[in-house]
Structure formats: C-alpha cells, structure tokens
Amino acid sequence: MDIDFSSFVLAAATADLSDEPHARDHADAVEFRLDMASDPLDALAAYDGDLPLIATNRPTWEGGEAADGEDRLDALRTAAAHDAVAAIDVELAALEDGDATDVVDYARDRGTAVVVSTHDFAETPHRDTMRELLAEASRWGDVAKLAVTAEGAGDVLDLLGATWDATTAGETVATMAMGEAGRHSRAVAPLYGSRIGYAPVDPADATAPGQYDLATLSGLVDRLRSERPKAGESEA
Numbered sequence: 001m002d003i004d005f006s007s008f009v010l011a012a013a014t015a016d017l018s019d020e021p022h023a024r025d026h027a028d029a030v031e032f033r034l035d036m037a038s039d040p041l042d043a044l045a046a047y048d049g050d051l052p053l054i055a056t057n058r059p060t061w062e063g064g065e066a067a068d069g070e071d072r073l074d075a076l077r078t079a080a081a082h083d084a085v086a087a088i089d090v091e092l093a094a095l096e097d098g099d100a101t102d103v104v105d106y107a108r109d110r111g112t113a114v115v116v117s118t119h120d121f122a123e124t125p126h127r128d129t130m131r132e133l134l135a136e137a138s139r140w141g142d143v144a145k146l147a148v149t150a151e152g153a154g155d156v157l158d159l160l161g162a163t164w165d166a167t168t169a170g171e172t173v174a175t176m177a178m179g180e181a182g183r184h185s186r187a188v189a190p191l192y193g194s195r196i197g198y199a200p201v202d203p204a205d206a207t208a209p210g211q212y213d214l215a216t217l218s219g220l221v222d223r224l225r226s227e228r229p230k231a232g233e234s235e236a
C-alpha cells in the first residue's frame with residue numbers, strides 16, 4: 001500500500017491495530033506505534049486492514065517507549081518489509097549518528113516512504129532552528145516532521161512560519177505543536193503546508209500531549225480546508 005504525501009494525510013495514531021476499522025471513516029492511514037504495543041510484530045503480521053500503515057518505533061530518548069539498540073531498528077526493518085506498511089518513521093538524530101541509515105536504505109529499496117522526525121518535549125526552538133531541522137530532515141526523508149512543545153500562541157506562530165517557509169521552499173513537511181497551547185496547530189498547520197496530522201481514535205489513547213481525537217481533528221481540518229481561498233483567489 002502507498003500513501004500520497006502530496007496532500008494532507010490524517011493518521012490515526014495507535015498502539016493497537018484493532019483500532020483500524022474504527023479509524024476508516026476519518027483517517028487516511030494508521031500510525032502504528034510499535035514502541036507502545038505489546039507483541040507489535042505479531043500484530044503487524046496479522047494485519048489485514050484497509051488503511052496503509054506508518055510504522056513508528058520511538059526510542060525512550062525521543063519520548064517513546066522502545067529501548068535503544070539493534071532490536072528497535074530491526075523491528076522497523078521488519079515493518080518496512082510488510083506490504084501494508086507504506087512508510088516508516090525514523091528520528092533525525094538516529095540518522096545523524098549513523099545508526100538508522102541502513103534501515104532507511106532498506107526501506108527505500110523496497111519503495112517504502114520515510115518520515116524523518118524530531119520531537120522537542122520541552123519547548124519550541126527558535127524559528128530559524130526549526131527551519132534548519134526541517135531542511136536537514138528533508139535531506140533524508142520523503143517527509144520531514146517536527147513536533148515541538150508550545151507554551152503560548154507565539155510558539156505556534158513560529159512553528160507555522162517555519163512550516164510555511166519549508167513548504168514554499170519545496171519541502172514536504174509535517175508539523176505540530178504539542179501541549180494545550182499548541183493544540184490548535186493541529187487543525188491549522190495543514191493550511192501552512194503540514195502534510196500529516198496524528199490523532200487517536202479514543203482521546204484516552206493519545207500518543208502525544210494535546211492531540212484532538214480523530215473525528216474532531218478530521219472535522220476541523222475539513223472545515224478549515226473548505227474555507228481556504230481557492231488557488232488563484234488570494235493566496236500567495
């Protein structure tokens with residue numbers, strides 16, 4: 001299965017693939033958080049859902065639950081070989097230190113897309129720093145993802161600015177501000193070019209702070225998209 005990141009993709013984020021039938025009405029894909037699942041590879045082998053998967057195996061040093069090491073990357077490699085897995089998510093830091101380059105090469109050889117991500121659970125970096133992180137991740141991946149923590153609306157404005165700059169420079173990016181102050185970024189960032197949104201089917205199963213549930217985010221994104229000026233009307 002493939003995912004087309006040339007337009008917005010709404011991913012149901014979950015540690016439980018039995019969520020997939022409940023996600024179909026609203027989601028374009030499922031993000032399977034291997035690091036949060038019990039027996040993730042068995043669940044993957046048994047998957048026969050309709051939605052394509054983005055496989056993520058987030059290490060503890062980037063806010064996830066997977067122990068660092070070869071096993072984590074081997075699981076991602078196994079996931080990349082599964083027909084339903086359209087993309088894998090790899091941390092930019094794991095590529096820069098060289099650990100994950102083999103997994104990314106393997107995914108590419110199989111035609112599996114690569115999302116290269118950075119998470120900041122403490123703050124929102126300076127706009128220039130965010131711009132650099134997106135540019136760097138774009139060098140490695142099909143989609144450059146940046147999730148930061150907003151303390152106020154100004155942080156979201158900076159993130160949206162970096163998103164817009166990257167998008168107008170031709171990069172394919174996914175951005176979101178975590179935390180309460182950043183919540184609205186999840187609905188608005190797609191208007192500035194963000195190509196992936198993440199939301200749990202059930203809000204109790206959130207995979208990051210400040211997520212909307214899937215039905216709510218789907219409704220907000222659709223509504224805002226339909227109100228956006230059509231190309232040629234007034235957009236830059």
Ligand SMILES: O=C1C[C@@](O)(C(=O)O)C[C@@H](O)[C@@H]1O
Pocket residue numbers: 013031033056089117119145147176177178198199207208209211
């Ligand atoms: O990187 C992301 C974005 C995310 O952290 C969010 O804030 O929605 C949720 C994660 O599951 C996903 O891998």
